[in-house]
Amino acid sequence: xxxxxxxxDTVFPCNIVQGPLAGVSCAPFRALTLAWGNPAFSxxxxxxxxxxxxxxxxxxxxxxxxxxxxxxxxxxxxxxxxELGLATKIVTxxxxxxxxxxxxxxxxxxxxxxxxxxxxxEPGKIYELIIAMKNNTNCPVSIKIRVDAKSDDHFNQxxxxxxxxxxxDFITVHxxxxxxxxxxxxSYDDIQFFVNALKIPVIGNGDVACVNSLRRMLxxxxxxxxxxxxxxxxPWLIQQLISEMNGTPYSIPSNKIIGELFIEHILGxxxxxxxxxxxxxxxxTFAKYYAxxxxxxxxxxxxxxxxxxxxIAKELIDHYFY
Numbered sequence: 001x002x003x004x005x006x007x008x009d010t011v012f013p014c015n016i017v018q019g020p021l022a023g024v025s026c027a028p029f030r031a032l033t034l035a036w037g038n039p040a041f042s043x044x045x046x047x048x049x050x051x052x053x054x055x056x057x058x059x060x061x062x063x064x065x066x067x068x069x070x071x072x073x074x075x076x077x078x079x080x081x082x083e084l085g086l087a088t089k090i091v092t093x094x095x096x097x098x099x100x101x102x103x104x105x106x107x108x109x110x111x112x113x114x115x116x117x118x119x120x121x122e123p124g125k126i127y128e129l130i131i132a133m134k135n136n137t138n139c140p141v142s143i144k145i146r147v148d149a150k151s152d153d154h155f156n157q158x159x160x161x162x163x164x165x166x167x168x169d170f171i172t173v174h175x176x177x178x179x180x181x182x183x184x185x186x187s188y189d190d191i192q193f194f195v196n197a198l199k200i201p202v203i204g205n206g207d208v209a210c211v212n213s214l215r216r217m218l219x220x221x222x223x224x225x226x227x228x229x230x231x232x233x234x235p236w237l238i239q240q241l242i243s244e245m246n247g248t249p250y251s252i253p254s255n256k257i258i259g260e261l262f263i264e265h266i267l268g269x270x271x272x273x274x275x276x277x278x279x280x281x282x283x284x285t286f287a288k289y290y291a292x293x294x295x296x297x298x299x300x301x302x303x304x305x306x307x308x309x310x311x312i313a314k315e316l317i318d319h320y321f322y
Contacts, residue, residue, distance in 0.1 A: 008170075014039060017073075017226050018030070018043065019172070020045055028269050033238075036236040038239060042072060044072065044074050044075055049086070052091065073097065074100065077116060078115060079119070085132035085133070085136045088132065089136040089137065092136070099133055099140075100141075102144055106178040120178065126159065130162070141169050142168055146178045147187055147190035147193075149175070170201040171194065172205055173203070173205060176206060195220055195221040205225070208225055210241075233289030252293075263314060265283070266310060287301050294320050304316055
């Protein structure tokens with residue numbers, strides 16, 4: 001089965017990407033995804049253009065450090081075309097392979113800055129922002145959106161027009177309205193609308209965690225698929241999905257190996273953040289994903305949330321994963 005995808009002038013042999021996840025998608029996480037999953041490309045965490053323009057390079061490291069050998073899409077957050085243009089130039093100089101504008105984040109703090117999903121109410125501004133990106137990089141440019149999902153907003157067509165008119169190179173469509181949580185099923189019809197409305201590649205996003213959900217997403221006609229939370233604690237997931245789509249069973253790593261991957265992730269955070277304390281605090285937020293398959297996963301997570309050092313983290317992982 002052909003899993004390739006062409007974006008602008010580049011053909012990627014794999015059409016599955018690892019998406020941006022707040023508090024997760026920094027270099028240590030992406031290094032594991034690259035080694036075990038080999039996605040077409042991975043996304044950074046969403047980065048404020050203000051941070052890129054005004055914050056010291058040292059303080060930006062969590063967001064901008066690139067893994068050797070990876071293809072990386074920098075995801076930016078902005079409302080000002082001028083700031084976005086400058087930030088696009090900055091990340092291009094940092095080694096971005098693709099540049100994306102977040103137009104889907106539903107968090108109140110982001111919307112209050114008139115960024116993220118707020119932009120869906122301003123297709124004219126989205127047009128200006130895409131133009132600003134295109135004028136400041138030779139990298140493929142995209143936006144990531146949410147959909148109107150039969151709400152009263154009815155913005156799908158206006159967004160499609162803005163994206164097409166501005167000349168974006170691809171788009172990622174999360175099949176939920178910005179007011180909907182993960183308890184609401186992904187709207188595949190909305191994703192298919194953008195597939196039919198646009199001539200550029202559409203990457204579908206929402207609920208892809210197994211081979212059946214991947215088949216359902218690809219049935220929309222989308223050119224590629226974005227993995228989100230399902231990739232946390234399962235850096236091999238993309239290769240597992242490709243194997244199973246080709247009818248080949250995939251051998252999931254043992255709990256012992258998964259525990260070792262979790263430790264590797266934590267140690268990578270220690271190096272990146274230059275703080276064991278902050279690394280452990282961040283690791284607490286995704287411990288439950290690494291613990292999916294262990295018998296006493298709830299007990300482990302409760303214990304890990306009290307963890308305050310790498311040494312204790314190793315002891316807990318040795319006890320519950322081995």
